[in-house]
Amino acid sequence: MLIERIWSGNSLRNFHFLIACEESGEALAVDPLEWRMCLELARERGWQITQILNTHEHSDHTGGNAGLKDATGAKVAAHERAAARIGGVDRGLKAGDVIRVGRSVELECLDTPGHTLAHICLLSHTDPPALFCGDTLFNAGAGNCYNGGNPEALYTTFVTQLARLPDETRVYPGHEYLARNLEFTLDREPGNAEAAELLAAARRHDPAAAVVTTLGREKRINTFFRLQNPQVIARLREKFPEIGERPDAKAVFVKLRELRNRW
Numbered sequence: 435m436l437i438e439r440i441w442s443g444n445s446l447r448n449f450h451f452l453i454a455c456e457e458s459g460e461a462l463a464v465d466p467l468e469w470r471m472c473l474e475l476a477r478e479r480g481w482q483i484t485q486i487l488n489t490h491e492h493s494d495h496t497g498g499n500a501g502l503k504d505a506t507g508a509k510v511a512a513h514e515r516a517a518a519r520i521g522g523v524d525r526g527l528k529a530g531d532v533i534r535v536g537r538s539v540e541l542e543c544l545d546t547p548g549h550t551l552a553h554i555c556l557l558s559h560t561d562p563p564a565l566f567c568g569d570t571l572f573n574a575g576a577g578n579c580y581n582g583g584n585p586e587a588l589y590t591t592f593v594t595q596l597a598r599l600p601d602e603t604r605v606y607p608g609h610e611y612l613a614r615n616l617e618f619t620l621d622r623e624p625g626n627a628e629a630a631e632l633l634a635a636a637r638r639h640d641p642a643a644a645v646v647t648t649l650g651r652e653k654r655i656n657t658f659f660r661l662q663n664p665q666v667i668a669r670l671r672e673k674f675p676e677i678g679e680r681p682d683a684k685a686v687f688v689k690l691r692e693l694r695n696r697w
């Protein structure tokens with residue numbers, strides 16, 4: 435499996451991905467908003483884009499479908515409940531479905547509601563695995579829930595699906611928000627040395643060459659995985675005293691998400 439991450443350079447800070455079979459040169463484009471950039475890179479690599487995957491229905495993920503489909507004839511796949519809203523979807527996906535790319539690539543569909551209620555993450559059958567997580571999980575952050583989502587559903591997705599993946603899973607989100615998210619983590623947990631170190635690097639980095647984190651690292655630097663951390667809870671109680679001294683993990687997650695909306 436070959437992965438190319440394409441930095442859009444747009445104001446929304448989108449990442450696009452090409453996932454290719456090294457044997458056949460067939461490729462899948464994930465959320466190819468700036469579709470010409472995807473097409474150009476595929477041509478440089480000698481790949482044929484045969485499929486498009488939309489992680490969810492928002493237009494910053496689907497807006498390139500028509501152009502790329504016209505140029506390549508690629509088939510579009512998306513969550514079965516997002517298909518009607520996206521339009522032009524050839525394959526509706528549900529949990530456990532496998533997308534094959536060429537002869538060698540298998541990508542398993544995870545049904546991951548929260549950012550929207552029709553969101554798919556792709557998990558590659560490779561060692562280590564790669565997770566293409568759209569707007570569900572960001573580097574050091576979590577997707578917002580105010581455009582068709584639900585924070586309690588996002589919590590359940592984090593705890594029952596994402597947190598259970600192997601720590602060495604590589605994380606490929608749909609946007610580059612690393613520095614801002616680390617600032618939020620550090621405002622919750624000023625003593626998090628690994629987050630502070632990564633923030634110093636993230637402030638200097640070229641987004642096109644941004645670090646690829648692992649899930650193990652996310653559990654150390656992403657406040658949305660650190661729901662039982664005493665400092666996170668203590669800081670959160672300053673804003674939301676009603677959560678009490680021993681809030682459950684779900685209450686912490688939902689309040690963190692609420693706080694992040696206006697932070």
Ligand SMILES: [Zn+2]
Pocket residue numbers: 490492549569
């Ligand atoms: Zn979105």
Ligand SMILES: [Zn+2]
Pocket residue numbers: 492494495569608609
């Ligand atoms: Zn987005």
